[in-house]
Amino acid sequence: MKNHLKDLRAQRNWSQLELAQKLEVSRQSVNAIETGKYDPSLPLAFRIADLFGLTIEEIFVRD
Amino acid sequence: MSQSSPDRRYRVRFGTSMAAYVTSLFAAKYLIAHHMVEGAIIWILGLLPGLAVVGAFYAIAMLIVEQRDEFVRMLIVRQTLMGTAVALSISTVWGFLENFGLVVHVDAYWIAVIWFMGYGLGGLINRFTHGASGDGC
Numbered sequence: 001m002k003n004h005l006k007d008l009r010a011q012r013n014w015s016q017l018e019l020a021q022k023l024e025v026s027r028q029s030v031n032a033i034e035t036g037k038y039d040p041s042l043p044l045a046f047r048i049a050d051l052f053g054l055t056i057e058e059i060f061v062r063d
Numbered sequence: 064m065s066q067s068s069p070d071r072r073y074r075v076r077f078g079t080s081m082a083a084y085v086t087s088l089f090a091a092k093y094l095i096a097h098h099m100v101e102g103a104i105i106w107i108l109g110l111l112p113g114l115a116v117v118g119a120f121y122a123i124a125m126l127i128v129e130q131r132d133e134f135v136r137m138l139i140v141r142q143t144l145m146g147t148a149v150a151l152s153i154s155t156v157w158g159f160l161e162n163f164g165l166v167v168h169v170d171a172y173w174i175a176v177i178w179f180m181g182y183g184l185g186g187l188i189n190r191f192t193h194g195a196s197g198d199g200c
Contacts, residue, residue, distance in 0.1 A: 041133055
């Protein structure tokens with residue numbers, strides 16, 4: 001699944017580690033999600049969406 | 064998150080199990096070889112090294128249960144599946160070969176050793192495919 005997480009993070013000048021700390025996950029998780037190697041669970045996707053003030057569909061895109 | 068609480072607990076549990084394994088193995092070998100124990104004590108000494116390895120499996124199981132990071136938890140589960148697949152496959156094939164007299168007998172505790180080798184292989188594969196392994200990365 002594609003996503004705009006890297007762009008959204010860059011817009012806020014957050015490092016992967018900073019985003020990971022805000023989401024309470026590992027930096028490796030953020031990196032895996034950004035690079036499309038891992039699709040987050042629905043609860044984590046909601047946490048990401050809430051953090052950026054967007055809907056899940058605005059961040060994650062169908063392949 | 065690299066030193067999160069579940070990771071620390073895992074290292075303590077795993078380290079304790081390995082220390083118990085080494086200690087009990089050497090103690091059992093020495094005491095039994097020198098005929099310093101007899102009867103039920105030999106059974107207890109014989110059980111201790113194996114139970115210590117069971118403690119290592121328990122440590123890995125609890126790491127999966129307690130892990131709060133879902134991505135890391137998935138990596139650990141993949142590692143354990145790789146360890147299980149490698150250990151079951153090799154031991155099953157070897158068992159048939161041994162049954163037909165084609166290979167020498169191998170003590171059953173080697174299955175655990177092979178499992179840990181497969182577990183390590185799973186970590187390498189995780190690092191290659193997902194850019195991280197499940198050991199706290």
